[in-house]
Amino acid sequence: MSFEYAPAPESRAVVDIAPSYGLFIDGEFTEAAGGKVFKTVSPANEEVLSEVAQAGSEDVERAVRAARKAFEKWSALPGAERAKYLFRIARLIQERSRELAVLESLDNGKPIRESRDSDLPLVAAHFFYYAGWADKLGHAGYGADPKPLGVAGQVIPWNFPLLMLAWKIAPALACGNTVVLKPAETTPLSALFFADICRQAGLPKGVVNILTGDGSTGAELVAHPDVNKVAFTGSTEVGKAIARTVAGTDKKLTLELGGKAANIVFDDAPIDQAVEGIVNGIFFNQGHVCCAGSRLLVQESVQDELLAALKRRMSTLRVGDPLDKNTDIGAINSAEQLARITELADAGEAEGAERWAPSCELPDAGYWFAPTLFTGVTQAHRIAQEEIFGPVLSVLTFRTPEEAVAKANNTPYGLSAGVWTEKGSRILWMANKLRAGIVWSNTFNKFDPASPFGGYKESGFGREGGRHGLEAYLDV
Amino acid sequence: MPTTVPAYGKEAAGRLASMADVTASDGALRRFLHGLPGVDAVGLQARAATLGTRSIKTTAKAYAIDLAISMIDLTTLEGADTPGKVRALCAKGIHPDPTDRGTPKVAAICVYPDMVATAKEALTGSGIHVASVATAFPAGRAALPVKLADTRDAVAAGADEIDMVIDRGAFLSGRYMTVFEEIKQVKEACRREDGSYAHLKVIFETGELQTYDNVRRVSWLAMLAGADFIKTSTGKVAVNATPPVTLLMLEAVRDFHATTGVQVGVKPAGGIRTTKDAMKYLVMVNETLGDQWLTADWFRFGASSLLNDLLMQRQKLGTGRYSGPDYVTVD
Numbered sequence: 001m002s003f004e005y006a007p008a009p010e011s012r013a014v015v016d017i018a019p020s021y022g023l024f025i026d027g028e029f030t031e032a033a034g035g036k037v038f039k040t041v042s043p044a045n046e047e048v049l050s051e052v053a054q055a056g057s058e059d060v061e062r063a064v065r066a067a068r069k070a071f072e073k074w075s076a077l078p079g080a081e082r083a084k085y086l087f088r089i090a091r092l093i094q095e096r097s098r099e100l101a102v103l104e105s106l107d108n109g110k111p112i113r114e115s116r117d118s119d120l121p122l123v124a125a126h127f128f129y130y131a132g133w134a135d136k137l138g139h140a141g142y143g144a145d146p147k148p149l150g151v152a153g154q155v156i157p158w159n160f161p162l163l164m165l166a167w168k169i170a171p172a173l174a175c176g177n178t179v180v181l182k183p184a185e186t187t188p189l190s191a192l193f194f195a196d197i198c199r200q201a202g203l204p205k206g207v208v209n210i211l212t213g214d215g216s217t218g219a220e221l222v223a224h225p226d227v228n229k230v231a232f233t234g235s236t237e238v239g240k241a242i243a244r245t246v247a248g249t250d251k252k253l254t255l256e257l258g259g260k261a262a263n264i265v266f267d268d269a270p271i272d273q274a275v276e277g278i279v280n281g282i283f284f285n286q287g288h289v290c291c292a293g294s295r296l297l298v299q300e301s302v303q304d305e306l307l308a309a310l311k312r313r314m315s316t317l318r319v320g321d322p323l324d325k326n327t328d329i330g331a332i333n334s335a336e337q338l339a340r341i342t343e344l345a346d347a348g349e350a351e352g353a354e355r356w357a358p359s360c361e362l363p364d365a366g367y368w369f370a371p372t373l374f375t376g377v378t379q380a381h382r383i384a385q386e387e388i389f390g391p392v393l394s395v396l397t398f399r400t401p402e403e404a405v406a407k408a409n410n411t412p413y414g415l416s417a418g419v420w421t422e423k424g425s426r427i428l429w430m431a432n433k434l435r436a437g438i439v440w441s442n443t444f445n446k447f448d449p450a451s452p453f454g455g456y457k458e459s460g461f462g463r464e465g466g467r468h469g470l471e472a473y474l475d476v
Numbered sequence: 477m478p479t480t481v482p483a484y485g486k487e488a489a490g491r492l493a494s495m496a497d498v499t500a501s502d503g504a505l506r507r508f509l510h511g512l513p514g515v516d517a518v519g520l521q522a523r524a525a526t527l528g529t530r531s532i533k534t535t536a537k538a539y540a541i542d543l544a545i546s547m548i549d550l551t552t553l554e555g556a557d558t559p560g561k562v563r564a565l566c567a568k569g570i571h572p573d574p575t576d577r578g579t580p581k582v583a584a585i586c587v588y589p590d591m592v593a594t595a596k597e598a599l600t601g602s603g604i605h606v607a608s609v610a611t612a613f614p615a616g617r618a619a620l621p622v623k624l625a626d627t628r629d630a631v632a633a634g635a636d637e638i639d640m641v642i643d644r645g646a647f648l649s650g651r652y653m654t655v656f657e658e659i660k661q662v663k664e665a666c667r668r669e670d671g672s673y674a675h676l677k678v679i680f681e682t683g684e685l686q687t688y689d690n691v692r693r694v695s696w697l698a699m700l701a702g703a704d705f706i707k708t709s710t711g712k713v714a715v716n717a718t719p720p721v722t723l724l725m726l727e728a729v730r731d732f733h734a735t736t737g738v739q740v741g742v743k744p745a746g747g748i749r750t751t752k753d754a755m756k757y758l759v760m761v762n763e764t765l766g767d768q769w770l771t772a773d774w775f776r777f778g779a780s781s782l783l784n785d786l787l788m789q790r791q792k793l794g795t796g797r798y799s800g801p802d803y804v805t806v807d
Contacts, residue, residue: 005530325531
């Protein structure tokens with residue numbers, strides 16, 4: 001007999017999802033002017049969770065106007081007063097974290113283990129962190145009394161719906177800006193719950209506005225002439241379109257786009273921990289992570305040993321019901337994303353890379369993709385160049401540190417990188433050479449509100465998090 | 477989906493023999509041990525913590541509780557031990573829960589060498605092993621002939637398993653060959669008149685070894701010297717078994733098996749008191765080594781108070797209600 005874990009599902013009863021949601025404008029939930037709605041489904045079983053309003057240009061106009069009006073009072077508040085609201089929001093997030101974690105897993109498909117242990121603690125931490133900055137902006141290094149920009153138009157992706165909201169809203173409010181935020185089309189629910197938290201916290205009307213909708217809503221928002229600051233996290237393609245829209249205006253812009261990070265393992269690396277780091281780097285959140293370590297660069301001399309260990313470890317990954325506390329890998333967020341992952345993985349095979357996946361049963365309904373490994377990948381393969389945004393790891397090899405750096409940097413992206421070695425001097429040397437916004441050594445996918453995050457090249461510009469994250473929301 | 481380590485079978489002996497090179501000299505042994513992959517403390521602790529969050533419920537919990545009971549080395553190692561106390565412990569090991577005869581027996585009763593004969597007699601016919609801590613337990617600070625005599629004594633009195641402590645002083649000062657030779661000689665002292673051997677468990681006292689790198693090195697050192705089991709600690713110091721240290725030893729055992737084909741058991745000891753803790757250890761074994769190690773032959777808990785918590789949880793699963801400390805025996 002073997003040790004089979006019985007299902008340990010988290011209760012859905014802790015979250016009360018309404019059959020339909022309106023837009024959150026000027027402190028009230030309202031219907032879209034055009035009356036259009038769309039459905040949001042659970043990617044794990046395709047169940048319709050709720051219906052949300054599709055914001056049109058009239059709604060964008062209303063929301064920006066509300067934010068503009070609220071800006072006068074909000075920006076005039078002493079920093080310590082704004083901090084009070086942010087602290088209150090942070091505490092409410094902590095109090096409601098179980099509910100929010102379940103909601104996030106339902107709407108996004110990510111395992112409850114991650115929404116509970118990674119997303120929600122970080123969401124609260126971001127609000128706490130920036131609450132602490134609100135009355136200390138004069139000490140941030142951007143002048144004695146830096147001013148806010150005005151109305152921030154923010155568009156966020158579906159991979160970390162609530163966390164990306166926190167990354168955008170917390171620094172914006174701390175600096176005295178007001179916000180119109182558009183969550184992703186497939187994961188709008190947690191932002192709407194956040195709107196409720198803003199009301200619960202007594203946040204003045206119009207300071208935070210939430211517009212649900214698709215790409216067209218986002219395009220309307222970033223193009224609106226009365227938006228002073230645009231912040232976007234998402235695909236490089238959309239980021240380029242936004243940059244074109246904003247070009248020539250006086251809007252400030254930050255973009256956090258795609259990535260194709262190298263996770264570099266030297267022959268003297270702590271092998272067991274490197275394997276964990278590789279798994280965490282690419283299979284965390286089903287690989288729906290812009291800074292995912294999707295290219296494994298392994299030194300030839302330890303290739304066999306490392307790959308054997310990696311395959312063994314991948315065989316223990318549990319794929320399935322996101323609400324089961326023992327699930328390691330949940331559902332792919334949407335049918336479109338699944339199609340893209342499938343297409344790229346097939347291209348990898350067609351171009352001659354060797355495909356491997358552990359045997360695992362995938363559920364019938366919903367969108368699923370088994371954790372997958374490609375060996376024999378070269379720089380010329382599409383799977384080594386294009387962002388897959390799914391649980392697919394490409395393995396390349398190198399022989400010398402110089403070659404590792406050259407291959408790691410040989411990509412249009414530059415968001416993150418990982419270095420695994422027991423040699424401290426080599427870590428520092430690599431960190432200097434790698435063109436990536438963040439370099440993790442002997443770890444991967446570690447986040448902290450105090451640590452700035454952002455990219456080079458096609459991974460975007462500007463930094464979120466830390467003291468650096470304030471700059472994007474201040475007139476400096 | 478538990479992993480299973482491939483069995484190497486026939487090749488095993490050859491592979492182990494080819495490892496003889498690394499123990500040929502002090503220098504070779506040092507180079508080999510220091511050439512093992514390093515351990516990143518943060519990563520190791522994070523992995524152990526993640527494994528600790530597996531949620532074990534209902535059928536899995538029932539299975540794990542019975543498995544844990546069957547893996548216990550029920551232990552009394554006190555200066556105040558009496559034959560009566562040892563007999564009581566043996567009785568408890570045979571029938572851990574007098575109200576439910578379906579409760580599994582424990583794996584072994586662990587006592588000081590002078591109590592082996594008493595325990596052996598009390599356990600006659602039960603199939604439960606007698607384990608004995610020899611080699612000047614717990615400090616290990618005695619001359620080698622004394623340690624060997626201690627071991628032979630325990631084996632002669634009928635001990636099925638010997639838990640030896642290593643000379644931590646020698647290990648920390650880098651005299652690896654001294655430790656290696658000592659383990660080999662103790663193993664030889666485990667030989668019975670009929671040519672069979674008592675099982676040898678080698679205790680590292682990982683709390684005194686301080687670094688994770690040391691734990692990996694000492695694990696390989698003991699396995700190369702012929703340990704049947706590697707064991708974290710004596711239970712007599714401030715820091716005993718911890719999940720990261722145990723995970724690291726499981727990984728060493730896994731790698732040793734992959735290299736030589738020789739299967740070695742693991743025994744965390746000291747400080748494991750609750751069912752919840754025990755579940756975490758079983759999950760670690762399951763996801764690091766797989767089914768093949770999930771038996772009392774290859775995994776043990778060194779514990780004295782864990783059993784009662786397991787019994788209370790077992791009663792809770794059976795009745796749906798918590799009973800309390802008065803519904804389990806105090807022996």
